[in-house]
Amino acid sequence: MPSLEEELFPSTPGKFKDRSHTMNRQFHRCFSSTSTMFLWALFLIALTASYLSFQSFVDSGSRYFSSSWGGLHWEKQVRTSGQIRRQHGFSVLVTGAAGFVGTHVSLALKKRGDGVVGLDNFNNYYDPSLKKARKALLNSHDIFIVEGDVNDARMLAKLFDVVAFSHVMHLAAQAGVRYAMENPHSYVHSNIAGLVTLLEACKNADPQPAIVWASSSSVYGLNDKVPFSESDRTDRPASLYAATKKAGEEITHTYNHIYGLSVTGLRFFTVYGPWGRPDMAYFSFTRNILQGKPITVYRGKNKVDLARDFTYIDDIVKGCVGSLDTAGKSTGSGGKKRGPAMHRIFNLGNTSPVTVPMMVSILEKHLKMKAKKNLVEMPGNGDVPFTHANISLARRELGYKPTIQLEVGLKKFVRWYLSYYHYSHGKPM
Numbered sequence: 543m544p545s546l547e548e549e550l551f552p553s554t555p556g557k558f559k560d561r562s563h564t565m566n567r568q569f570h571r572c573f574s575s576t577s578t579m580f581l582w583a584l585f586l587i588a589l590t591a592s593y594l595s596f597q598s599f600v601d602s603g604s605r606y607f608s609s610s611w612g613g614l615h616w617e618k619q620v621r622t623s624g625q626i627r628r629q630h631g632f633s634v635l636v637t638g639a640a641g642f643v644g645t646h647v648s649l650a651l652k653k654r655g656d657g658v659v660g661l662d663n664f665n666n667y668y669d670p671s672l673k674k675a676r677k678a679l680l681n682s683h684d685i686f687i688v689e690g691d692v693n694d695a696r697m698l699a700k701l702f703d704v705v706a707f708s709h710v711m712h713l714a715a716q717a718g719v720r721y722a723m724e725n726p727h728s729y730v731h732s733n734i735a736g737l738v739t740l741l742e743a744c745k746n747a748d749p750q751p752a753i754v755w756a757s758s759s760s761v762y763g764l765n766d767k768v769p770f771s772e773s774d775r776t777d778r779p780a781s782l783y784a785a786t787k788k789a790g791e792e793i794t795h796t797y798n799h800i801y802g803l804s805v806t807g808l809r810f811f812t813v814y815g816p817w818g819r820p821d822m823a824y825f826s827f828t829r830n831i832l833q834g835k836p837i838t839v840y841r842g843k844n845k846v847d848l849a850r851d852f853t854y855i856d857d858i859v860k861g862c863v864g865s866l867d868t869a870g871k872s873t874g875s876g877g878k879k880r881g882p883a884m885h886r887i888f889n890l891g892n893t894s895p896v897t898v899p900m901m902v903s904i905l906e907k908h909l910k911m912k913a914k915k916n917l918v919e920m921p922g923n924g925d926v927p928f929t930h931a932n933i934s935l936a937r938r939e940l941g942y943k944p945t946i947q948l949e950v951g952l953k954k955f956v957r958w959y960l961s962y963y964h965y966s967h968g969k970p971m
């Protein structure tokens with residue numbers, strides 16, 4: 543029996559020779575397969591590298607040639623749109639510019655000579671063709687709208703590169719109280735993640751812009767002390783929409799505190815008017831009444847009518863512009879705070895709530911048609927029974943003074959609606 547030593551180091555040369563030959567061959571095979579593998583690996587690495595560079599070429603190419611933002615022509619459009627045409631004017635980035643409030647505010651600012659660059663993602667929460675029509679209206683007033691999302695940090699950085707915005711009017715949001723039960727994540731995406739991305743861009747900008755943004759009356763939630771004052775509690779939101787707006791108020795406070803951003807939050811109370819939002823009750827009721835379809839009118843507990851402090855768009859625009867005009871400068875630069883900056887919250891309401899059935903009868907009067915009403919108990923989907931703004935603070939600080947009552951405002955809305963959707967004598971043309 544061979545010893546262990548012999549096993550390892552066989553004394554018989556032939557055997558050894560044989561073995562060494564075998565080992566040699568194996569070594570060779572092994573080496574040649576290793577080198578083949580090595581070559582393959584090299585080949586794969588080269589292939590991956592060329593694929594990646596091809597991808598980035600395609601990416602940059604598509605960004606340059608087909609993306610909705612970027613490129614020299616795009617930069618020129620942004621720069622021209624942001625140009626100030628009055629003394630001491632502002633250059634304002636309006637997010638959600640193709641939205642209801644965004645369109646009206648953009649037009650008002652442009653009209654007085656401020657530079658305005660719009661931003662909108664044209665999502666399909668409601669009919670995007672209405673947003674496209676608003677965009678066409680803005681374009682006809684030389685306002686350029688960037689098609690993009692507030693979650694796109696690179697695009698925002700580029701915008702601030704091209705224009706040194708003095709102000710940001712942040713109106714991009716996922717709106718709608720009841721839709722939050724269907725699509726909760728879209729609220730987090732737009733109203734929280736999008737807000738933070740925007741604030742990061744503002745914080746990093748040099749100079750930092752002052753920010754005015756849309757909060758909501760819904761933050762008062764289950765509050766039953768009327769009228770609602772800014773100092774009232776807002777820790778009991780009734781919907782996820784309200785919760786994201788409340789979160790926005792806290793988040794903006796943080797950016798004000800840490801980075802010296804000047805922030806003004808506006809709590810809008812059920813804004814309505816021409817070019818409005820089709821998901822809102824006054825708008826969808828008008829459509830249904832004209833089409834002879836029934837409308838669902840919610841009622842509160844014990845058959846109490848729901849009421850809203852409906853606020854006309856022109857009054858809201860005045861509140862927005864007043865906020866921009868009185869906003870202090872941000873104090874930081876390049877992400878560093880240099881001193882305390884202004885942080886404000888205002889109610890922008892009408893101070894005269896109207897019940898939903900009353901709103902319906904005003905519409906009936908202006909449309910000269912009767913509504914087919916289904917009265918149902920308010921579903922537990924985030925609605926609150928009433929809203930009522932105390933606007934003393936906005937009146938004092940912004941000179942805010944609403945002047946349009948619902949009767950008059952709905953008349954203007956109905957006139958717009960009939961013309962926009964081509965109605966004549968109550969019938970589509």
Ligand SMILES: O=C(O)[C@H]1O[C@H](OP(=O)(O)OP(=O)(O)OC[C@H]2O[C@@H](n3ccc(=O)[nH]c3=O)[C@H](O)[C@@H]2O)[C@H](O)[C@@H](O)[C@H]1O
Pocket residue numbers: 717718719757758759760810811812813821822823824838839840841848849850898925
């Ligand atoms: O101030 C705000 O912060 C919010 O205002 C708006 O919310 P709301 O006040 O709920 O407006 P809106 O939907 O028009 O319902 C009006 C009334 O009609 C009732 N309503 C509604 C629908 C229906 O089918 N039937 C009905 O009775 C309904 O119960 C309610 O009593 C904005 O949409 C929101 O984005 C946010 O900005």
